[in-house]
Amino acid sequence: MMIDLRSDTVTQPTPAMRRAIAEAPVGDDVLGDDPTVNELEETVAALLGKEAAVYMPSGTMTNQVALRTHTEPGDEIILESQAHIYFYEAGGPAALSGVMCKLIAGDRGLFTAADLQAALRPWNEHYPRTKLVCLENTHNRGGGSIFPLAEIQAIAQVCRANELRLHLDGARFWNACVAIGISEADYAAPFDTVSVCFSKGLGAPVGSALVGSQELMQRARRFRKMFGGGMRQAGIIAAGALYALQHHRDRLADDHAHAQRLAQGLQTIDGIRVNLDAVETNLVYFHTPPDLPATALAEKLAAVGVGVLPTASHTLRAVTNLMVDQAGIDTALEHIAAAMAQLRSQPHPSSTVVAPTVTQY
Numbered sequence: 594m595m596i597d598l599r600s601d602t603v604t605q606p607t608p609a610m611r612r613a614i615a616e617a618p619v620g621d622d623v624l625g626d627d628p629t630v631n632e633l634e635e636t637v638a639a640l641l642g643k644e645a646a647v648y649m650p651s652g653t654m655t656n657q658v659a660l661r662t663h664t665e666p667g668d669e670i671i672l673e674s675q676a677h678i679y680f681y682e683a684g685g686p687a688a689l690s691g692v693m694c695k696l697i698a699g700d701r702g703l704f705t706a707a708d709l710q711a712a713l714r715p716w717n718e719h720y721p722r723t724k725l726v727c728l729e730n731t732h733n734r735g736g737g738s739i740f741p742l743a744e745i746q747a748i749a750q751v752c753r754a755n756e757l758r759l760h761l762d763g764a765r766f767w768n769a770c771v772a773i774g775i776s777e778a779d780y781a782a783p784f785d786t787v788s789v790c791f792s793k794g795l796g797a798p799v800g801s802a803l804v805g806s807q808e809l810m811q812r813a814r815r816f817r818k819m820f821g822g823g824m825r826q827a828g829i830i831a832a833g834a835l836y837a838l839q840h841h842r843d844r845l846a847d848d849h850a851h852a853q854r855l856a857q858g859l860q861t862i863d864g865i866r867v868n869l870d871a872v873e874t875n876l877v878y879f880h881t882p883p884d885l886p887a888t889a890l891a892e893k894l895a896a897v898g899v900g901v902l903p904t905a906s907h908t909l910r911a912v913t914n915l916m917v918d919q920a921g922i923d924t925a926l927e928h929i930a931a932a933m934a935q936l937r938s939q940p941h942p943s944s945t946v947v948a949p950t951v952t953q954y
């Protein structure tokens with residue numbers, strides 16, 4: 594079987610999860626009748642210490658519905674320059690909410706309350722109205738970096754002082770909570786809305802939830818419908834999400850340990866460069882030497898059943914996940930070492946060609 598480290602979205606439902614899905618009671622969720630969706634929404638809202646939640650098909654939709662919920666066309670939102678919302682959501686902020694994005698250049702996806710303060714402008718009729726600040730935790734393009742709670746609280750204070758709302762893209766929020774041992778409710782407290790995904794590290798096949806106050810979730814429900822995310826017997830997929838939420842959060846610590854093992858092993862392979870300090874959760878970014886394109890290594894590994902994702906000309910990403918155990922990590926390392934030895938022993942006609950950046954998810 595393939596050792597698939599391309600993303601934590603590649604996981605298959607476990608047999609127990611499939612049973613939960615098969616046995617789930619369902620109803621028409623647009624009419625509020627699906628008991629499994631209702632249970633999922635109540636469970637995730639309670640876990641994050643918020644009043645309500647809305648289940649949606651994807652993290653992109655929960656983020657985009659959040660933006661629309663907090664803003665009106667012509668408003669401005671502030672986010673980090675590598676944020677998934679800005680980078681990978683197909684221009685959604687402009688197309689779906691008509692908002693302008695003001696970017697803060699962060700460090701591995703993180704910025705400070707002082708950075709936010711510096712990005713704010715005094716009121717003036719010439720300026721767009723700034724309405725929302727978005728953070729991402731853990732940060733995907735930042736390498737799975739964890740946003741420190743104290744900095745989030747300081748950012749929330751700046752938001753309150755300036756009547757700005759605060760949204761979290763928490764696609765991998767669960768990883769951050771497990772990695773530093775902060776409860777979901779404490780970590781979510783500074784935010785008006787939080788988007789969480791069930792289909793990444795938790796291993797469910799489909800879905801995300803937007804979580805917040807009753808008032809905001811009522812508005813979000815309307816935009817979910819407008820964006821085409823009102824689903825009928827959605828309990829079929831919500832059952833997988835509920836199962837994942839109840840059974841797969843603690844095991845994320847295994848993924849983090851596997852990422853450490855992988856990074857430490859990579860560091861010993863001739864020609865590979867990896868910044869161990871930057872590996873905080875389940876994402877491992879590593880680099881090939883200047884004469885070896887990332888795509889050449891990825892192709893060689895794919896041929897022997899190891900999936901990694903080239904993300905730039907000389908950078909690859911490996912994401913530990915539910916489908917890969919410690920033995921799988923060790924086997925992957927053996928294959929990477931063998932592939933590197935082979936590739937480095939032969940000249941690369943393509944080595945002068947810079948490979949295009951490959952999308953990462």
Ligand SMILES: Cc1ncc(COP(=O)(O)O)c(C=O)c1O
Nearest residue numbers: 651652653654677733762764954
């Ligand atoms: C940080 C982050 N936010 C949002 C998303 C979007 O999730 P989806 O693929 O479910 O739309 C992703 C997907 O990988 C992500 O990494």
